[in-house]
Amino acid sequence: MKSKNGRLQTLRMLISSQELCCQDEVLKALEKEGYKVTQATLSRDMKQLKVAKATSLSGKYFYVLPNETMYKRVSSPKTAAEMLLTSGFMSINFSGNMGVIRTRPGYASSLAYNIDNSGIPLILGTIAGDDTIFIVIKDGVRHGDIVAELRNVIPDIK
Template identity: 70%
Template structure:
């Protein structure tokens, strides 16, 4: 999958999770406001690939929804999808012994864990990710502040976290 398509699908997921849209035309308009210009046929293929469905909203209107609502919960104040993509998703990190738990926004854990596992973080042996939680194994005797400093290259928001 190309980077452009990956970015488009991510924007589509953000739009669906932040707005109540009931037609493909509304989705196409929302995507064009984000700088994605595509045909209805391409949108249909994207919706099928993402397994998007329609469901009744609180007001009874049928709107597009993602298959796993915990992954992209509806936000109360809609923002541009491109703005939402700039957020790292990091929420907190805590340690116990040689283990750590990183909490993220729903849907962000696997991509952050992937980045940790594919970077040279000397004090982290590996990760296991769920939807909003990452379990990390830290080298025995590693200093937690050093681990956080090493992770700051992957998770910029971690610098703002109170230790």
């Protein structure tokens, strides 16, 4: 039997890397990863991860994970389950007006989405893969200023 923490991590990865529209789709995706759970268990897991629904540009609803900055107010030590709710950030490097953010596998898409929707005027846009985000920065902007702005989106950036 696989662990709950492993299941939650897998669920987080699935939601951040696919546009899953209903619990049936999520159950099937989990089953492909080796987790056979009931709809009730899935509902509890999704509630614990604070999963919500968002609308795509085409008007289709799909599941999304919450913005990581919501967890900054927690003053007590994190449990193992709460530690799963990290941004997945690993590193950031710059070259001129370009930056590359490395993440844990499956995290780049949701993190790039958060960056794009944070309204940082210094960043022109992002392109995300599975574990890498390419960012384009306005000309003349200091890299330290970008890192300072990104702290609002990626709490564990240094």
